[in-house]
Amino acid sequence: xxxxxxxxxxxxxxxxxxxxxxxxxxxxxxxxxxxxxxxxxxxxxxxxxxxxxxxxxxxxxxxxxxxxxxxxxxxxxxxxxxxxxxxxxxxxxxxxxxxxxxxxxxxxxxxxxxxxxxxxxxxxxxxxxxxxxxxxxxxxxxxxxxxxxxxxxxxxxxxxxxxxxxxxxxxxxxxxxxxxxxxxxxxxxxxxxxxxxxxxxxxxxxxxxxxxxxxxxxxxxxxxxxxxxxxxxxxxxxxxxxxxxxxxxxxxxxxxxxxxxxxxxxxxxxxxxxxxxxxxxxxxxxxxxxxxxxxxxxxxxxxxxxxxxxxxxxxxxxxxxxxxxxxxxxxxxxxxxxxxxxxxxxxxxxxxxxxxxxxxx
Amino acid sequence: xxxxxxxxxxxxxxxxxxxxxxxxxxxxxxxxxxxxxxxxxxxxxxxxxxxxxxxxxxxxxxxxxxxxxxxxxxxxxxxxxxxxxxxxxxxxxxxxxxxxxxxxxxxxxxxxxxxxxxxxxxxxxxxxxxxxxxxxxxxxxxxxxxxxxxxxxxxxxxxxxxxxxxxxxxxxxxxxxxxxxxxxxxxxxxxxxxxxxxxxxxxxxxxxxxxxxxxxxxxxxxxxxxxxxxxxxxxxxxxxxxxxxxxxxxxxxxxxxxxxxxxxxxxxxxxxxxxxxxxxxxxxxxxxxxxxxxxxxxxxxxxxxxxxxxxxxxxxxxxxxxxxxxxxxxxxxxxxxxxxxxxxxxxxxxxxxxxxxxxxx
Numbered sequence: 198x199x200x201x202x203x204x205x206x207x208x209x210x211x212x213x214x215x216x217x218x219x220x221x222x223x224x225x226x227x228x229x230x231x232x233x234x235x236x237x238x239x240x241x242x243x244x245x246x247x248x249x250x251x252x253x254x255x256x257x258x259x260x261x262x263x264x265x266x267x268x269x270x271x272x273x274x275x276x277x278x279x280x281x282x283x284x285x286x287x288x289x290x291x292x293x294x295x296x297x298x299x300x301x302x303x304x305x306x307x308x309x310x311x312x313x314x315x316x317x318x319x320x321x322x323x324x325x326x327x328x329x330x331x332x333x334x335x336x337x338x339x340x341x342x343x344x345x346x347x348x349x350x351x352x353x354x355x356x357x358x359x360x361x362x363x364x365x366x367x368x369x370x371x372x373x374x375x376x377x378x379x380x381x382x383x384x385x386x387x388x389x390x391x392x393x394x395x396x397x398x399x400x401x402x403x404x405x406x407x408x409x410x411x412x413x414x415x416x417x418x419x420x421x422x423x424x425x426x427x428x429x430x431x432x433x434x435x436x437x438x439x440x441x442x443x444x445x446x447x448x449x450x451x452x453x454x455x456x457x458x459x460x461x462x463x464x465x466x467x468x469x470x471x472x473x474x475x476x477x478x479x480x481x482x483x484x485x486x487x488x489x490x491x492x493x494x495x496x497x498x499x500x501x502x503x504x505x506x507x508x509x510x511x512x513x514x515x516x517x518x519x520x521x522x523x524x525x526x527x528x529x530x531x532x533x534x535x536x537x538x539x540x541x542x543x544x545x546x547x548x549x550x551x552x553x554x555x556x557x558x
Numbered sequence: 559x560x561x562x563x564x565x566x567x568x569x570x571x572x573x574x575x576x577x578x579x580x581x582x583x584x585x586x587x588x589x590x591x592x593x594x595x596x597x598x599x600x601x602x603x604x605x606x607x608x609x610x611x612x613x614x615x616x617x618x619x620x621x622x623x624x625x626x627x628x629x630x631x632x633x634x635x636x637x638x639x640x641x642x643x644x645x646x647x648x649x650x651x652x653x654x655x656x657x658x659x660x661x662x663x664x665x666x667x668x669x670x671x672x673x674x675x676x677x678x679x680x681x682x683x684x685x686x687x688x689x690x691x692x693x694x695x696x697x698x699x700x701x702x703x704x705x706x707x708x709x710x711x712x713x714x715x716x717x718x719x720x721x722x723x724x725x726x727x728x729x730x731x732x733x734x735x736x737x738x739x740x741x742x743x744x745x746x747x748x749x750x751x752x753x754x755x756x757x758x759x760x761x762x763x764x765x766x767x768x769x770x771x772x773x774x775x776x777x778x779x780x781x782x783x784x785x786x787x788x789x790x791x792x793x794x795x796x797x798x799x800x801x802x803x804x805x806x807x808x809x810x811x812x813x814x815x816x817x818x819x820x821x822x823x824x825x826x827x828x829x830x831x832x833x834x835x836x837x838x839x840x841x842x843x844x845x846x847x848x849x850x851x852x853x854x855x856x857x858x859x860x861x862x863x864x865x866x867x868x869x870x871x872x873x874x875x876x877x878x879x880x881x882x883x884x885x886x887x888x889x890x891x892x893x894x895x896x897x898x899x900x901x902x903x904x905x906x907x908x909x910x911x912x913x914x915x916x917x918x919x
Contacts, residue, residue, distance in 0.1 A: 353800035439714035
């Protein structure tokens with residue numbers, strides 16, 4: 198067993214807004230500690246320390262290299278623009294740092310494969326920063342979904358992920374710049390839709406995907422809003438998702454099976470930090486005269502003692518500690534999950550870029 | 559004003575299972591009464607009277623013609639197989655009977671147009687038997703949906719309608735027979751999905767529709783399950799629906815707008831007869847640090863003093879009484895709503911029948 202008194206020491210490359218949330222999670226998780234942050238602007242890094250009330254013991258570096266060169270750093274969290282992921286994730290792995298990488302993981306699956314290869318050959322853990330996988334609600338939903346007597350076979354999936362950022366986002370944010378994050382809303386909000394759809398299908402890749410012409414781009418050609426369908430031929434399953442920077446916040450998922458179905462309104466970020474719900478029915482039918490149902494939806498509430506992002510850090514750190522201890526090898530499950538999402542992301546983008554052609558996978 | 563002491567006298571053509579529910583609704587509505595029922599089998603008709611505890615005053619006819627020839631019958635409810643709608647709805651209109659027609663309304667929009675023409679030229683009211691339009695919850699949802707400050711513009715719509723009938727359904731039911739109801743699950747469960755999608759779009763027809771290969775047919779070639787997408791070019795809106803006889807009961811609708819969104823689990827038949835709910839958010843956004851929302855979904859509950867099917871009968875009867883009174887002309891809104899649904903139904907079937915081609919409308 199890993200000595201619980203030596204937590205995983207994190208270094209963070211860059212001071213992106215999302216790093217604030219992950220900093221907090223690193224401090225909340227019982228097996229991790231924030232060791233170093235960095236920014237190309239030392240002022241920005243110092244401001245980050247103050248703004249987030251970080252300990253004076255946290256090292257503040259003015260370059261990402263310094264984080265990678267710090268022998269006390271076990272793992273790095275990389276919230277850099279997608280176009281920089283390949284370089285910095287591979288460099289980190291080569292320095293034997295475990296890699297927690299923001300999504301979308303790479304500009305294409307070829308790049309992601311180079312990152313995953315670097316992690317594998319260096320014996321370090323890889324995980325992407327999708328937090329909802331780690332919520333106990335997700336585990337509870339999976340339990341129901343996996344029970345053929347309760348859920349049957351998945352038949353139809355719908356997911357949405359949208360939010361309406363302030364006007365300055367559209368001027369300045371990396372997710373609106375073709376050279377920084379060419380996936381735009383598809384790689385950001387859409388990453389979650391793709392993830393939960395694949396999660397519902399046990400990460401089996403679809404037969405084909407197709408973006409739909411309801412796709413809006415900004416003047417840089419970056420997708421601000423799109424809809425796509427995914428189709429699994431063998432299972433006869435269709436999934437549809439809508440992702441957008443142009444609608445108010447939604448993060449819906451409906452998974453409909455032959456015997457059961459569930460619906461979640463707040464998948465990616467639960468309404469509350471300490472518990473989350475989903476609605477569920479199984480074996481629903483009309484009653485006599487078709488004037489009602491044999492049941493009402495059941496609201497399943499799952500309490501969680503940590504926020505989901507702290508569970509993510511805890512799971513990642515547990516793996517890192519095991520690897521450091523030589524009791525386990527890196528868990529390739531997480532890289533596999535990221536890779537499925539990236540393959541579908543690439544295919545949807547390719548469909549949108551080619552006049553909404555059907556793209557076989 | 560119509561004399562409230564003379565309610566609309568209904569005759570029913572056929573003793574289909576759904577007629578039991580509508581009988582009850584006719585009796586519950588304050589402005590209607592059941593005058594006559596009919597079946598080609600007089601035993602079946604008599605059994606229907608007993609089973610439903612109908613008054614001894616209700617006339618029992620052994621042919622549909624007799625209902626149409628009864629001068630006391632003001633209006634007919636027609637729950638016959640779709641293939642018989644054209645003949646009997648036109649005959650009824652020609653006999654000056656107001657027509658409440660089960661869905662799907664016809665085998666194609668050409669047939670429906672002949673029915674609507676017959677109703678118009680005979681000055682009788684037409685309405686199809688979709689009950690959910692008449693629930694006060696629907697009116698409340700429409701109020702929110704129509705407010706640009708609350709809902710903004712519709713962006714994405716998802717709807718499902720499914721149920722799992724007993725094995726004998728697949729042997730005997732008219733909805734599984736190509737010569738009786740060639741639309742199968744698409745015309746039955748799918749009618750509602752198409753209806754609510756069009757309702758969300760103020761009945762504007764989509765630019766194109768496309769059925770998806772996740773389509774299952776029985777040995778007669780009748781659709782048992784399908785998925786389709788609808789697209790509105792000008793609005794950039796995509797809608798998807800799943801309809802099926804092969805999944806447990808679902809009747810979900812999610813309508814997502816730029817500023818608001820709502821979700822309903824039990825659209826077609828509410829869980830309860832006396833009230834119904836939907837969940838709603840407007841202006842939703844992340845809070846600081848992306849660790850929660852600025853709101854939770856609001857559950858809007860709408861009480862109703864009558865079941866929705868009784869509201870349907872009441873609305874239809876109100877129109878009939880007004881027409882009898884010569885205070886109003888037939889309201890063509892209802893025929894227009896049915897016609898939009900039929901046009902989309904035809905297009906989805908045409909797509910499914912042609913190898914899932916895109917069908918422009």
